[in-house]
Amino acid sequence: MADWLWNEDDAALLITDHVRLTSDVGLELDSLPPDRNVALGEVAKNDFGQRVPLTDGEISLVASEWISNTPNVFGRYFTIDLGRNRAITRVRMRPGQTALNQPEYYVRGYRVEAALANEVDIWRLLAEERNNFNLLIDTELDSTWRVLSEKETVSRVGQHVRFTITRQDRSNWVALGDIEVYAEGFEHEGSAVLKWSFEEPVNVGRVRWQAEVSDETAFMLYAKDRDDTRDWITLYPMDQNGLFGGAEPNIGIEILGEFTTANPFATPRWQQLEVEYDRTLVAASAIGSVLPNLVDKGKNTEVTYSIEVEVNDGNYGIDRIVLDGAAMDVEHILIDGVSFEEGRDFSFSSSDEEAQTEIYLKPFNTVDRDAVVQIVGQVLFLNESYEIGFRVGNSLQETSDGYLNWQNGLKKTAGSWSVKADGQPGQLLSTVELSQRPFSPYEKDVLEFSFVVSNLNNPTDVVLSLYDLSGNRVRSVRQNGSARKYTIRWDGKSEGGQTVDPGLYLYEVEVRGSGDKGRRRGTCVVAY
Amino acid sequence: MGIKAGDGEHALSRIRAWSISWILVWCAVQPTFAAFEVGGGGAYSSALAGALSTSVESVESVWFNPAPSARIGTSSVSSTHGTLWSGLEESPSVHSVSGAWVSRWGTVQVGYVTLRAQGWDEKGLLVGGSRVLSPRFALGAQVQRNGWDAGRLARHHWVGNVGFIYEAGWLTRKTYVRFSGVLANIGSSLRNAGRRTGQRPRSITVGMQVMGNGRVGNVDWRLEADRWELRAGYESELRDDLMVRLGGRLYVAETVNRTGHAGLGYEWRNLRFDYAFSHSYDLGKFGAQHRFGVGYVW
Numbered sequence: 001m002a003d004w005l006w007n008e009d010d011a012a013l014l015i016t017d018h019v020r021l022t023s024d025v026g027l028e029l030d031s032l033p034p035d036r037n038v039a040l041g042e043v044a045k046n047d048f049g050q051r052v053p054l055t056d057g058e059i060s061l062v063a064s065e066w067i068s069n070t071p072n073v074f075g076r077y078f079t080i081d082l083g084r085n086r087a088i089t090r091v092r093m094r095p096g097q098t099a100l101n102q103p104e105y106y107v108r109g110y111r112v113e114a115a116l117a118n119e120v121d122i123w124r125l126l127a128e129e130r131n132n133f134n135l136l137i138d139t140e141l142d143s144t145w146r147v148l149s150e151k152e153t154v155s156r157v158g159q160h161v162r163f164t165i166t167r168q169d170r171s172n173w174v175a176l177g178d179i180e181v182y183a184e185g186f187e188h189e190g191s192a193v194l195k196w197s198f199e200e201p202v203n204v205g206r207v208r209w210q211a212e213v214s215d216e217t218a219f220m221l222y223a224k225d226r227d228d229t230r231d232w233i234t235l236y237p238m239d240q241n242g243l244f245g246g247a248e249p250n251i252g253i254e255i256l257g258e259f260t261t262a263n264p265f266a267t268p269r270w271q272q273l274e275v276e277y278d279r280t281l282v283a284a285s286a287i288g289s290v291l292p293n294l295v296d297k298g299k300n301t302e303v304t305y306s307i308e309v310e311v312n313d314g315n316y317g318i319d320r321i322v323l324d325g326a327a328m329d330v331e332h333i334l335i336d337g338v339s340f341e342e343g344r345d346f347s348f349s350s351s352d353e354e355a356q357t358e359i360y361l362k363p364f365n366t367v368d369r370d371a372v373v374q375i376v377g378q379v380l381f382l383n384e385s386y387e388i389g390f391r392v393g394n395s396l397q398e399t400s401d402g403y404l405n406w407q408n409g410l411k412k413t414a415g416s417w418s419v420k421a422d423g424q425p426g427q428l429l430s431t432v433e434l435s436q437r438p439f440s441p442y443e444k445d446v447l448e449f450s451f452v453v454s455n456l457n458n459p460t461d462v463v464l465s466l467y468d469l470s471g472n473r474v475r476s477v478r479q480n481g482s483a484r485k486y487t488i489r490w491d492g493k494s495e496g497g498q499t500v501d502p503g504l505y506l507y508e509v510e511v512r513g514s515g516d517k518g519r520r521r522g523t524c525v526v527a528y
Numbered sequence: 529m530g531i532k533a534g535d536g537e538h539a540l541s542r543i544r545a546w547s548i549s550w551i552l553v554w555c556a557v558q559p560t561f562a563a564f565e566v567g568g569g570g571a572y573s574s575a576l577a578g579a580l581s582t583s584v585e586s587v588e589s590v591w592f593n594p595a596p597s598a599r600i601g602t603s604s605v606s607s608t609h610g611t612l613w614s615g616l617e618e619s620p621s622v623h624s625v626s627g628a629w630v631s632r633w634g635t636v637q638v639g640y641v642t643l644r645a646q647g648w649d650e651k652g653l654l655v656g657g658s659r660v661l662s663p664r665f666a667l668g669a670q671v672q673r674n675g676w677d678a679g680r681l682a683r684h685h686w687v688g689n690v691g692f693i694y695e696a697g698w699l700t701r702k703t704y705v706r707f708s709g710v711l712a713n714i715g716s717s718l719r720n721a722g723r724r725t726g727q728r729p730r731s732i733t734v735g736m737q738v739m740g741n742g743r744v745g746n747v748d749w750r751l752e753a754d755r756w757e758l759r760a761g762y763e764s765e766l767r768d769d770l771m772v773r774l775g776g777r778l779y780v781a782e783t784v785n786r787t788g789h790a791g792l793g794y795e796w797r798n799l800r801f802d803y804a805f806s807h808s809y810d811l812g813k814f815g816a817q818h819r820f821g822v823g824y825v826w
Binding site for chain 1: 612613615616617618620643645646647648650676678679681683723724725726755779781782783785787808810811813814
């Protein structure tokens with residue numbers, strides 16, 4: 001196992017967008033350039049809520065100006081939504097072409113205000129000029145500008161900017177060409193991609209990083225192998241420690257960091273990245289496919305998952321296999337046609353909740369040569385389509401490194417991991433099976449409520465609610481998922497964490513949003 | 529009864545005295561907790577939402593207060609069969625029998641109830657007596673054995689109940705009022721060796737009944753540990769032999785359960801036939817409850 005530290009190695013290729021690298025803090029959002037008009041392209045509306053062409057940045061085109069169609073412009077105002085809170089430094093109102101040709105079309109007096117994103121009804125005054133004689137209004141040149149840094153009196157942070165015409169005379173027509181807003185602080189979002197190549201194919205292990213994420217900021221990390229056709233895989237943002245999920249072995253990886261902030265003066269900082277990789281592979285290659293690819297929905301189907309393994313000298317060999325995407329009741333395993341039996345040669349565990357099957361080969365059955373491994377078992381398909389991938393691992397590697405560095409498998413062909421399920425199973429919610437009656441919380445840890453949810457395409461909440469006979473709701477347990485087998489466990493405790501009294505309880509299993517078809521009700525017994 | 533119409537002012541002063549007494553008793557009750565209940569009420573009491581602690585009209589009152597049977601007047605027996613939560617695939621059922629034998633020394637009362645569901649059998653047996661101690665005051669006491677059986681596991685326990693009814697008298701020429709109080713589940717033990725026993729905690733109930741012109745209204749308020757319950761029932765004669773009953777119940781614990789009740793009663797010679805329907809506003813998804821009862825008075 002070796003480590004690669006991105007900030008100690010110049011060989012990595014760093015591509016940034018609105019992100020800067022500094023030696024002392026690492027990567028952070030770049031500062032807004034002082035000459036960027038942050039109102040450009042944003043929406044401006046007049047006091048009737050109608051969109052007006054005042055933030056397109058073009059003043060040479062007559063089409064982009066706003067001309068009053070009434071001699072009464074007193075009190076008219078325009079509001080620009082900047083899309084997010086900005087630390088405003090300057091506001092400019094450029095005259096329209098008509099005003100350049102007819103100088104009396106300038107604004108006689110004005111007021112500029114700002115409001116936060118969630119406080120649009122509280123406007124803070126930024127500048128107010130009651131006797132204006134300039135065609136170009138620029139708060140940088142305006143002595144009433146109240147947020148100059150040395151005499152700042154109000155907060156200049158705001159998402160909304162309002163420009164109000166406060167004075168008129170007898171030649172009242174006004175032509176406005178553009179409202180420009182300038183700000184300081186950090187960019188609101190940015191990204192950085194690190195690309196790294198290894199000298200030889202490796203099995204990438206843990207990806208660890210250090211980031212400083214303050215309030216109102218967010219940082220997400222993604223990884224993938226150096227194949228542009230693959231999607232980014234999310235590394236868990238809070239753990240600061242995730243396993244690489246791309247194809248392996250590979251000769252390079254890419255790590256993408258996404259920075260966002262809702263506070264113009266705060267930025268997330270990505271300070272460190274460490275990628276562990278193993279030059280000793282589990283297998284030189286492992287290529288998998290599943291058969292059949294077309295099954296009946298709602299029926300237990302015999303499935304064969306074949307893995308073509310190439311194991312060279314110096315590889316660890318395979319004694320652990322995980323199928324991701326299906327909970328299989330494994331019946332037997334064939335290695336080069338020789339049948340292996342559960343218990344004697346291997347064991348397995350499967351989880352409907354995680355749609356996962358993990359197989360443990362006994363040490364004397366480690367696959368340490370080229371072979372075809374076939375995993376045969378029953379799978380209940382309830383969704384429209386499945387993608388069943390796999391990983392291989394070795395217990396010796398786990399012992400030496402302290403964690404299992406799974407080597408992710410490869411597809412044999414583009415669709416070789418896909419299973420399509422046709423037809424409609426009978427009912428949305430099956431009958432509910434209880435693991436015990438009566439349930440004794442002091443003898444068994446949990447009471448299991450098992451059932452199957454079918455015909456559910458989008459993930460939704462599946463909720464178990466328990467009531468005593470007085471009608472008092474004792475507990476509610478929730479799982480989120482789509483069509484699959486469910487096992488919801490109740491530990492015999494109330495919402496307050498106390499073991500409930502012995503007695504008869506009512507339960508309801510509900511697939512949220514599905515009406516009466518998605519409900520089953522019954523009784524369970526607690527006794528001790 | 530020995531109480532004259534026109535005693536209204538005296539009745540009101542007695543109401544105040546009894547109210548203060550009961551508030552003091554209530555303050556002495558320690559809050560406890562229980563998870564389920566054994567319900568012995570029949571079709572008559574269910575139609576009135578269980579507001580029966582002050583009712584002397586039915587022998588079913590023995591499940592709510594030991595005292596009213598002292599004024600029941602005639603010996604009677606009543607039996608009820610009920611289906612709880614009809615929306616369940618296997619609904620629990622409840623059967624109960626209540627009896628009162630009136631003698632010159634007082635009234636002897638008995639009751640037996642079973643609640644059966646898949647894998648669960650709950651039983652309650654009570655025996656007690658009641659006696660009129662003065663023209664206004666009657667007292668009753670019971671011992672009750674409650675138990676459950678869940679196959680290889682079973683428990684039972686004894687508790688005591690005491691109660692009274694008090695004849696406040698005629699508030700107006702047409703309105704008669706009586707009050708009641710019950711202290712139930714005396715001696716219950718909520719824990720044994722650190723585990724909950726399933727027994728109900730001590731509870732206290734105060735009730736009032738107002739009668740007049742062939743109509744009866746009952747209100748009960750019960751406090752059981754940190755839960756309380758308000759029950760109200762109304763009965764009116766449609767004909768001499770046909771009664772209509774309505775009731776409402778508000779049960780407040782960690783969550784609230786509101787139920788509505790309705791029922792009919794028919795008398796034919798010495799026989800009484802009752803039906804009750806109840807439906808929970810908050811737990812209606814589990815279905816309604818139906819109870820049928822038949823009674824004999826002699």
